[in-house]
Amino acid sequence: MTGSPFSALDGAVGDPVAEHYGNPVVEQRRLVAGTAVVDLSDRGVVSVTGADRLTWLDSLTTQAVATLAPGVGTELLQLDPNGHVELAAHLIDDGETAWLLTETPAEWVAWLQRMRFRMRVEVADRGDEFATLGTFGAALDGRAAEANGVPLVWVDPWSAPTGHTYATAQPHPGEEWTYREVLVPRTALAEYTDLPVAGTLALEALRIAAWRPRFGREVDERTIPHELDWLRTAVSLGKGCYRGQETIAKVHNLGHPPRRLVMLHLDGSDAVLPPSGAEVEFGGDVAGRVTSSALHHELGPIALAVVKRRTDPAATLGVRVDDTVVAAAQEVAVPDDAGATVEVPRMPRSLARRAAAAAAARPADPPVE
Known part of the structure; x- marks a missing residue:
């Protein structure tokens, strides 16, 4: 992929896409107003065509997409056998092709190609043909690429989720997250530089404030969807079997995720932002890590x-940045009691004692010849 024309605009800082154009705070306000666009042309686009594409993706991933209507945006995850997140993508279908917008296109293509078997599907990396732009309003209305008569616009479901959410905050900060991603022809990308622009730092600030997880930031090798409240938009609890489903069901119904997502309000007196991976401390111990700031x-x-x-949800935490510990107040995105949604009836003690005694008195099984 060649360099983006957005990176050649006056004031652009960052590579391969602009992190900002001189004032990320002003750029945030432009995004909130719905007038600006963010260049995300470093992200990938994967297409899946064929009669079996939606039922196939439904069987492989966490989301129910077998009957997904054209033009409706959703997102899906691919898990390992133990339920850890391996891949994530935003998905839109045009009636003939499923389009995956993702930070890891090569990994998606490689994995999907391995899983084809006899399915009537074709998988292709389309990043050389299409680029992604982000916006919060009507800035790109009527200017998206189209396929099969459907504008290729992915509207983030985070603001109006159909899945299960653990967050208890009212209102949820994601309700104002009106974000969308628009595919445009990569060869025509320069034609969109006439619009007001914002850098990726502005988009990240708004995403963090909405508690919106991102694969390239919040996910590590241990992540399960529950920890990030990702059942909200990326996991269907009512669909059939897929890899990792046992962990999804067990943690949601009977257990608790071992970690939880929080938003931190950082003490600004030291004028430092912690990098991704910075240690979060509580009671003198490492309680977690920063994923985005x-x-x-x-x-x-x-x-x-x-x-x-x-980790005590009411406690003020500390974030270590070099030799400085920055005080951080929590906003709980995923509560410490998330999960265990099924109430297992308790056996009365008298019955439990009788059952134990009966089991002890039962003759042992004969040895297997």
Whole structure:
């Protein structure tokens, strides 16, 4: 892929896409107003065609997409056998082709190709043909690429989820997250530089404030969807078997995720933003790590972090940045009691004692010849 024309605009800082154009705070306000666009042309686009594409993706991933209507945006995850997140993608279907917008296109193509077997599907990396732009309003209305008569616009379901959410905050900060991603012809990308622009730092600040997880930031090798409240938009609890489903069901119904997502309000007096991976401390011990941080136009310095479930939700935490520990107040995105949604009836003690005695008196099974 060649360099983006957005990176050649005056004031652009960052590579391969602009992190900002001189003032990330002002750029956030442009995004919120719905007038600006963010260049995300470094992200990938994968297409899946063929009569079996939706039922096939439904069987492989966490989301129910077998009957997905053209033009409706959703997202899906691919898990390992133990339920850990391996891949994530935003999905839109045009009636003939399923389009996956993702930060890891090569990994998606390689995995899907391995899983084809006899299915009537074709998988292709389309990143050389299409680029992604992000926006929060009507800035790109009527200017998206089309396929089969359907504008290729992915509207994020985070603001109106159909899945299960663990967050208890009212209102949820994601309700104002009106984000969308628009595919445009890569060869025509320069034609979109006439619009007001914002960098990726502005987008990140708004995403953090909405508690919106991102694969390239919040996910590590241990992540299960529950920890990030990703059942909200990326996991269907009512669909059939797929790899990792046992963990999804067991943690949701009977257990608790071992870690939980929090948003941190950082003490700004030291004028430092912790990098991804910075340690979060509680009671003298490491409780977790920062996954994303930014300077928000209204909230000031904020971050998302993943911490141990039993970390006191009311405690002020510390974030270590070099030799400095920055005080951080929590907003709980995933509560410490998330999960265990099924109430297992308890056996009365008298019955439990009788059952144990009966089991002890039962003759042992004969040895197997």
